[in-house]
Amino acid sequence: MSVPTAEEIMTLVAARAVRDRQVCLVGDGLPAAAAHLARRLHAPTAVVVHESGAVDVRLRDDDPLTDSTVADRALTHLALGVLYEQWLQAGRVDLGFLGGAPGAQLDRYANIGSTVVGEYDEPTERLPGAGAAAEIAAWSGETVIVVRHRLRGFVEQVDFVTAVGHGTGPLDRGLLGLRGRGPARVITDLGVLEPDPQTAELVLTAVHPGVDVEQVRAETGWDLQVAPEVVTTPEPTDTELAALRTLHPAGTEESS
Amino acid sequence: MSVPTAEEIMTLVAARAVRDRQVCLVGDGLPAAAAHLARRLHAPTAVVVHESGAVDVRLRDDDPLTDSTVADRALTHLALGVLYEQWLQAGRVDLGFLGGAPGAQLDRYANIGSTVVGEYDEPTERLPGAGAAAEIAAWSGETVIVVRHRLRGFVEQVDFVTAVGHGTGPLDRGLLGLRGRGPARVITDLGVLEPDPQTAELVLTAVHPGVDVEQVRAETGWDLQVAPEVVTTPEPTDTELAALRTLHPAGTEESS
Amino acid sequence: MHAVSVRTVPKIVDLTTAVGELVHDGATVALEGVDQLVPYAAAHEIVRLRRRRLTLVRTASDQLTDQLVGAGCVDTLVFSHIAGPDGRPPARFLDALGHDWPAALRIEEHTHPAMAARYAAGAARVPFAVLRDTGTDLPQHTPTVATVRCPFTGSAVTAVAALVPDVTVVHAQRADRRGNVELRGPVGLQSDAVHAARASIVTVEEIVDDLEPAPGAVVVPGSVVTAVVAAPGGAAPSRVHGFYERDDAALQEWADVSADRDRLGTWLDALGGTS
């Protein structure tokens, strides 16, 4: 088995966040791979719902993860209005994945800015915009954010709140009328951050093999808190890597 | 061909109201029979939509009109929310049929009361209620009302407005924000009434074979206006009756 | 508005367990299905288990409503049409409404489209839905209808309150072992009514290993279904597309029973005796 890429590590760590029986809402790319990988490894009864509206997609053992297989193996396709209102907004999604769009900002309370950097009307950088991120962040039982860890994107406070994570502290989700626990972890190419139960501020709890804490601090634009015991992410097993590579037989797909 | 029943006459006259290419919304019973009969006789491209959500039901030549054939010959079935909002309320129905529930009231401006006779909280008679009649009356391009002509039901003013016909005069539909022409004709077992273009009040314009005008007046609870030239409904032809009886092979079905 | 509170794994149970665990005294219970797929077996189980003070939601009310009212299960009926085989409101409903027998009945009356919108709002967990005003007199008598102004156009529109049943009960052709459900033929408000509810019971003609939905079929995913019950014939004497036709004679016989308080009592005793 060749050495895993950063993308593969992130996908495997994200997969470990998926538990049996959870309804998981995933976008294309890494989140979809993570959820389907989890079904093959440790969460065979997870219900994977794609943002395309494909519900309860059960890939067969040798199926690659493609638009065709997702469409063909879905129990049914929901109209997007039904997906957004009767599933997402209604609180039927247990676990939502949020990706970092290229250039997106993430702040110390796990709020996401994927609309603009700078002012809305005169941005220094225009980003892709919300998609369904605001609603996934607001209404999922919990969310997992998967994003590359770069100083430019890891900022003290996002310029534009596209999707609310923990707002400005532990009470904000409740005050805003949002549902669920919010971001339960942020998985990057360097490690894993989790909100402090008291303050809701992100704390570094794990680093990936070969990464040290100082490296993570250097890529973080605020005074990063570090857990007393930072664990090192277990190396992917051959079983995990083989399962992942069956999903992407042509090699790892870049995604975000 | 045996003598037509009153029900058959009403159905045939109602069928004549259906024109080619119209989108017709029908409930079970007489309206459905009228619309499918029209498709066999003179309006083969009429699009029949059932209140069940079955859209563009094209019965084959020898199909009887049953729940099964309607379901099987439908192009598709709309979710009722889509039927009500995106078709009816949105103004996609050209011709809506309104039946008289047993005991329902109809007044001189073709408003329908099918909720109660008397006061709502202490009715002298409780009727079935609105169903979708209020919306069919409000949003169809035009409506045809098919109802038995009895003194008890043909009243000066309905006690409870379940569905607005012409309100209290020719301007009311516009003032209320309703769509379309409203009731274009009322087809009874005695004859046909149509709104006066100036006053919107119902005027007797036709009597069925064997019925005279005085008989109609006697069953009408207001001073019924009569057209200068009251026509007599043409006798059903053998072709018409045969086509109708193919829809109801076991004989005429009672409906309302 | 609460988020969906029941998130147990769909499970296949018997009818007594499903109704016993999910339909409580005082609950708001929707039973949906028009003309076909009328959930009579589940309704009769509610009668057998002597549930009381229910708010019954049944958009197109019929003999199912009449039986639950006559059996004394219902104190409020939410509906938009009610008729028996003769097209008139059935006798037990009239007796309860007019003579408080066997108990007083309150009603909350809408139109079909308003009920559809109320379920859709409930399913989306927003507090109300928006419709256009038809001019009907109903809003004068129904507190769950109001007028709101559009913040963009200033125009007045009709608002109807969201409907979130404690449990919705429907009948379907089949389910698979994971609780996914398929409905064929004309389907009314069932999908929205199931999504709107805090819990749901689906009785089915048969349970299969894997669904093979027909074109145009409605599939309700198992994650919105709380309990699945195998109940072959569970919609009789109504129709089940692909399984059986409506039994007009049986419906007329029920109408005769309904017409008479004593015959209803006998009928209820017989029904109760089977539990």
Place this chain on the structure above:
Amino acid sequence: MHAVSVRTVPKIVDLTTAVGELVHDGATVALEGVDQLVPYAAAHEIVRLRRRRLTLVRTASDQLTDQLVGAGCVDTLVFSHIAGPDGRPPARFLDALGHDWPAALRIEEHTHPAMAARYAAGAARVPFAVLRDTGTDLPQHTPTVATVRCPFTGSAVTAVAALVPDVTVVHAQRADRRGNVELRGPVGLQSDAVHAARASIVTVEEIVDDLEPAPGAVVVPGSVVTAVVAAPGGAAPSRVHGFYERDDAALQEWADVSADRDRLGTWLDALGGTS
């Protein structure tokens, strides 16, 4: 709100006729389809016919949006996400937004669920739809979002304005000769977008005598379709479920064209030359 104004019989026409008659300068034009069924052939016809000052509605905006903006057809874009193959907003969009080239571009930005709700309200001909507030900053910048109070609960909810395009354009697998349309595979907002519009154009891979819809397919009845156009390959280089896969190389080539004003000019000249 106006009632549906176009009620011509669906007809099968060529692409130039459909776009020429139904897409006018200054119109609000929705082109929908996400990942698959992207109506590229129709978009290119809009470019060829040099339509100007369009309000383009494209929820999940992509290279189709980029090409129409780069060609100078669009003065306002209504959207909720915009990305090219690299996940970033494409170059022609950025050039128009940031440097007014070839003309200034106004934007009206929402979330996907807000766009879905806007189409649904438009399709129902009510002036607004109701959502729950997510806390996003978008409403501060988007005038078609407002807050309203529920008349029943008093709670604040988010209202979004109905969207009624002058014409909606979508691509589908097939239509029959009466204009009934079938879409297979994941279908986004197409059905609501078609129902919301005053007129609609559907380009299809093939026209058949009679549809035989697959399980789960979406059928759009002919009475809501204004024009059907046979346009095999009309969604390439995007994907059409059951017909062809996405052509990543072609999409990348377009990204390279988009990156350079001059190359875009050459590309537009070539496109125009085919008309």
